Amino acid sequence: MHVIDVTTTKPYQVALGTMLLERTGEIVRGVCGGTRAVIITDSNVGPLYAHIVRESLEHEGYTVSIFTFPAGEEHKCASTLIDALEFIAEAQLSRSDCVIALGGGVTGDLAGFAAATYMRGCHFVQMPTSLLAMVDSSVGGKTAIDLKAGKNLAGAFWQPDVVIADIGCLGTLEDDRVADGCGEVIKHGVIADAELFATLEQTPLTADLIRSDLALVERLIARNIEIKRDVVVADERESNLRKLLNFGHSIGHAVEACANYQLGHGTCVAIGMVAIARAAAARGVCAPDVPQRIEAVCRAHGLATRTACSVDDIFEAALHDKKRAGDAIDIVLPHRVGACSIEHVSLAAFKTLIEDGIQTGANA
Numbered sequence: 001m002h003v004i005d006v007t008t009t010k011p012y013q014v015a016l017g018t019m020l021l022e023r024t025g026e027i028v029r030g031v032c033g034g035t036r037a038v039i040i041t042d043s044n045v046g047p048l049y050a051h052i053v054r055e056s057l058e059h060e061g062y063t064v065s066i067f068t069f070p071a072g073e074e075h076k077c078a079s080t081l082i083d084a085l086e087f088i089a090e091a092q093l094s095r096s097d098c099v100i101a102l103g104g105g106v107t108g109d110l111a112g113f114a115a116a117t118y119m120r121g122c123h124f125v126q127m128p129t130s131l132l133a134m135v136d137s138s139v140g141g142k143t144a145i146d147l148k149a150g151k152n153l154a155g156a157f158w159q160p161d162v163v164i165a166d167i168g169c170l171g172t173l174e175d176d177r178v179a180d181g182c183g184e185v186i187k188h189g190v191i192a193d194a195e196l197f198a199t200l201e202q203t204p205l206t207a208d209l210i211r212s213d214l215a216l217v218e219r220l221i222a223r224n225i226e227i228k229r230d231v232v233v234a235d236e237r238e239s240n241l242r243k244l245l246n247f248g249h250s251i252g253h254a255v256e257a258c259a260n261y262q263l264g265h266g267t268c269v270a271i272g273m274v275a276i277a278r279a280a281a282a283r284g285v286c287a288p289d290v291p292q293r294i295e296a297v298c299r300a301h302g303l304a305t306r307t308a309c310s311v312d313d314i315f316e317a318a319l320h321d322k323k324r325a326g327d328a329i330d331i332v333l334p335h336r337v338g339a340c341s342i343e344h345v346s347l348a349a350f351k352t353l354i355e356d357g358i359q360t361g362a363n364a
């Protein structure tokens with residue numbers, strides 16, 4: 001088992017390993033106290049794992065209730081949030097009791113926002129079950145729901161008391177969901193760790209690897225959590241650093257919107273990373289092999305790296321990006337694998353970057 005310390009203002013630990021669902025009760029008892037727990041989960045994950053978590057908590061003396069909502073991003077919305085809050089109130093949780101998110105990033109974001117707002121904040125435990133939730137969304141304290149006007153528009157920062165990531169859960173994740181989570185894994189390599197990137201080149205983090213070498217999978221996920229942790233911890237002191245996590249995302253989010261959210265987030269990030277790396281190479285910011293290596297590793301993880309969306313449509317969609325500040329935007333450029341910088345560029349300059357990245361992509 002790996003135990004990773006997240007030393008934000010409110011410190012907490014990530015427990016990563018196998019057979020951890022069975023140990024939920026003892027781990028939660030150690031950090032939260034309280035007598036009641038509400039497990040929030042979705043209709044895919046709940047039937048697979050909620051009973052194990054419930055048993056473990058009951059064994060520690062907790063009174064447990066389970067709120068299950070229909071799986072899918074479209075349910076990360078205000079009405080599910082209100083239903084969850086009403087359920088938590090019915091279950092008579094007090095501020096010293098805890099809400100437990102058992103599921104992917106949708107569940108973590110929704111349950112975290114419920115925990116942040118119920119009685120102005122109660123204890124919160126993250127139990128990520130998707131690769132994306134383990135390497136990305138369960139660490140950092142961001143919670144949110146989507147509004148009609150856009151994704152993640154209402155939310156709060158609310159740190160968990162502990163994150164319990166049982167990698168045994170990854171065995172039931174669909175193959176394309178594994179690939180989807182790898183967009184962020186590859187991103188972490190490019191922004192912070194050339195060695196992690198090289199390992200992914202040699203041994204891609206695929207569903208096959210999950211079936212054959214959980215020990216390596218655990219090491220890879222641990223490294224990813226450390227990278228995310230390091231960025232969010234440093235960001236508390238030196239704001240801006242968190243923007244590094246947006247590598248590939250300015251173009252990626254725009255491609256996601258252009259494709260009417262029919263493409264996976266990981267695929268869109270892959271397209272965005274390759275495009276911005278190509279544009280960086282065209283300017284001599286990085287060597288030509290950087291975009292080539294990023295593209296090859298994305299493909300090895302089952303992620304598409306080209307888009308049929310036009311430069312104009314992508315630019316148009318990027319104008320709606322939350323990260324845009326007036327007529328400029330912060331973008332992340334790779335200098336080499338493992339080292340990136342944040343640049344504040346005009347929208348006109350950003351459009352040229354898209355042109356270079358996407359056009360070169362289509363012609364290559």
Ligand SMILES: NC(=O)c1ccc[n+]([C@@H]2O[C@H](COP(=O)([O-])OP(=O)(O)OC[C@H]3O[C@@H](n4cnc5c(N)ncnc54)[C@H](O)[C@@H]3O)[C@@H](O)[C@H]2O)c1
Nearest residue numbers: 044045071104105106107129130132133137142169172173
């Ligand atoms: N808070 C943050 O910092 C942050 C960061 C990145 C992404 N996010 C959010 O995370 C969400 C995406 O996360 P996601 O990809 O995990 O989506 P998700 O929660 O919808 O999970 C993907 C699918 O996999 C299923 N699933 C999850 N774990 C499973 C398992 N072990 N076995 C079988 N099926 C399983 C889910 O039911 C769902 O159908 C988005 O809403 C995004 O906005 C948040």
Ligand SMILES: [Zn+2]
Nearest residue numbers: 184249265269
């Ligand atoms: Zn992302």
